[in-house]
Amino acid sequence: MKAKGVTLKNLSKIYPGKKGNKDVHAVDDVSLDIEPGEFVTLLGPSGCGKTTTLRMIAGFEKPSEGDILLGGESIRHLTPDKRDTAMVFQTYALFPNLNVYDNISYGLKIKRLSSDEIRARVTEILKLTGLTGYENRHTNELSGGQQQRVALARALVMEPGVLLFDEPLSNLDAKLRVQMRTEIRRIQKAVGITAIYVTHDQAEAMSMSDRIVILKDGKIAQAGTPKDVYYRPNSEFSANFIGTANILHGKVQKMNDDDTVQVLVEGILLDKVPASGKVYEIGSECAIVIRPEACSVRETGVFEAEVTLSTFMGSYQLYELELFGNKFTIHENNPKTKRIYEIGERAKIELDISDIHII
Template sequence: MKSIKKVYLENLNKTFVTTANDQVVAVNNINLKIEPGEFVTMLGPSGCGKTTTLRMIAGFEMPTHGNVFIGEENVATKTPDKRDTAMVFQNYALFPHMNVFDNISYGLKIQKRPKAEIKERVERILKMMKMEDFSQRVPAQMSGGQQQRVSLARALVMEPGVLLFDEPLSNLDAKLRIHMRDEIRKIQQKVGITSIYVTHDQEEAMALSDRVVIMNAGIIEQEGTPQEIYQRPVNEFVANFIGRANILDGEIVGIDEGEVIVNIHGVGFTVKVYKKFDVGQRVRVVIRPEGVLVGKKDFTVKVDKSVFMGQNHEYGVDFFGSNLEISENNPTGKTIYKIGQQMGIGFDQQALHIL
């Protein structure tokens, strides 16, 4: 494998001009550093700019302005074939008339590599992907998951400095998606290649990534580890986009070293904080459904929804006129509350986060 490259996006912008001559800013002056060997996922709703950003890294779109560094080289104006990248596509993009060996070796043949080298590299990748027995099959003889592995093998065999993924699992069924995302992560860690992955699937992003980049309306809202993004969202958009979030009103009533006491409907909770707050300040507080504790006596609420989901029990309750979602883990042997019943609840103080 050739040297693994870092990626640096500097003031990257892409503006499209519509048929009505209006300007649409798809990517709005973003800056992002990706370390060598890091797996970074760009996550966000449709139209947020994540795919356009990936296409600018690959060279399929040219920036309106800004720079794309792969390693030390600014490739912003270079065509895809002049960049040290390889792409794994959503629709596999395999040649239907070629067998697996020929599909994987196609790029190496274009580069006019020696036949012996091509054979060695393709056979090595097939072994890594556990697909040695598939080399003579054509795409029509394989499942979607097998085709996606061939698509990944074709990218890896080029030994790129950076591997790019454009929603590669979106055409697979739910069970196969989970299996394939685990395979992709395992192979990426084994090879150690810098990887940039675009998806709108939150679970995929959490399972695959060293770092998640949340995009919205062409800007980066937050970047961090999956744990940081989930547990310490910077704003309501991120809190609502990653997982489920209950967002409550509170007031700061006390301050201590690195902690505050926040009053939520008359009950005080001690919360660890990462920025400065003032006594009397009104704040918004995030609590995930699994951070709501059933059976506590802090609040009494009425159950509006009660659904058994196997590994957890989902409740929706009326919390001072707003809906509060609760997810109680491992409900076996616990009291199950029915719609209309009163329930006592509290909040896990470690799960509270002030925006």
Template sequence: MADVILDHVKKTFGKFTAVADADFHIRSGEFFTLLGPSGCGKTTTLRMIAGFSFPSSGEIRFDDWNVTTLSPDKRDIGMVFQNYALFPHLTIGENVAFGLKTRKVPKDEQKRRVAAALEKVHLGGYENRKVQEISGGQQQRVALARALVIEPTILLLDEPLSNLDAKLRDDTRSEIKRLQREMGITTIYVTHDQAEAMAVSDRILIMKNGVTQQLGTPYEVYYRPENRFVAEFIGKHTVLPAVIERAEGELCTVRLQEGSRLTGFKKHAASGVTYKEGETLLVALRPECIEPAAGREDNLLRGQVIHAEFTGMSANYLLDVAGTVLKATFVNHMPDPKSIGQSYGVHVPRERVYFLKGEA
């Protein structure tokens, strides 16, 4: 087990900055996820931790050990690459054994450990198959076995489930989490899927255009997003601009652009939000925080239904509220298919209103 420290790490390609200022401390044994949309710098960050590329500036340490410019084979890491990177001319067994061979592990022990690693990813007995003879999802699991077999102190996984079907994805996800817990490996996981990140991680680092947006537990990034990007990316918040009408005591009442008013608690806000009457801020509302109005007149929003769907567990609505699309999810609710185009009122409980800083 080892801590992984990125100390003001920057990576540029010519004039382009792929990673601006990665500065965080991953704790020993932690399941840590880098999350963000395509191109935000996740793979670039992981490759620097692995040693396949070096930072333009800053330092990377495993505990007190400065590994910034050390080659990958000297770092005791296991890595699953985004494109698996299996050796096509080797068998599955030889692929998995690769790291053991370079570490000069005796032949019989290699054999035993390869068999056990393949067993762990549900590919027991596949040793003699060729890479071309197995599916993409199976190749992805071979890549995982190859990373695990060396029992690394640090495990780096770049979208390791991207090519699996929904069922296998869920199974493999639980399996990775179980192995990580059992073996106590510091794990750095890359994904652009926020639900996947929420499900497996101790903490999540959210990135956009190479810049860290927020670092926190799944609970923190979901319930206390620090900015609009995190709010929309993680909690599927609808973000509406508003003007502060009253800010007294612990409450704040704002007026939305279409004229309706919402009251919320000042403390339910991102850091740095200030309350001054007449100033603008953003109101962020998660779909499941919204309820059918059912006769209520306070904290009421009215919009036109533009979409209604029933998923079994919930009914999802899209409402056009003065040009902004508001997402609402009701549990145990049967939508009326005739509701499209109709005016519909929704209520937002005070304790569910969340404030973000107004945009400059």
């Protein structure tokens, strides 16, 4: 299978507003380079333009502006069937009157491959997707997870240059969803195919992707590896969208010589906050991001706050405290032998300054 790179060049989609309403900029000047074999996830809230982007790549939707390259060549003017892409939908879109084998082999028959070649390819894909033995089942005799595997097999068997997924796990129950994440990632790696995966579920994006592209209002808010976007969000939007973030506002007091800064937060001075190579103007406003697992509830610490929630979650104690009028969330890992603070108690918040990220 020859995985292809995908390039989006200043891609935009504007839907004209109906009955005097404003135009909808569903996708707004998106540029992105995806490497052959890369697994890239488009992540963002409902309505941010994920599906529209994917449908333009597949050819179901015409760009208003910009271009799409597949393997270095523009595919803008090609119809969907000529594009060397395959899409896996949330609704599976299987043929209900055909069995598993015929569903998977359908596209190959249209391409008029010999029946020997079809059998060889389908047999291999059945094995890869764990469907061997299910060839003769009708799709209504399959579980949701199995139907999703058939949809994936049907796309893979065409050996496309890029595989497109639009929220493929949304109709599965939580446990199966987690299993299928690993499954899809395993298969994608085994085949070495390029994948563009759309989801609004940040856990899905984190666990599957080489790279996450966070979309907001049709624009790229941030693109990076899961660790990049989690540890170094570039905006409060990204920080809040990926995992849970405590965000405090402050002012830069001083830049130290060792690539750290002093930040004043509500009259409390935090020194040695990592500057990560950036230069901050003295006196400028900044936001600091503290992840819930990067701090603790203790007798001593930088901030003092009242506990407003204390819940045993098994692997961690979930705390919420009221700090400077806002909710501050802490995950105290492995609470078994730790002192547990109850609602209404006052406690200190201990931070590891090196875990703080400045925006």
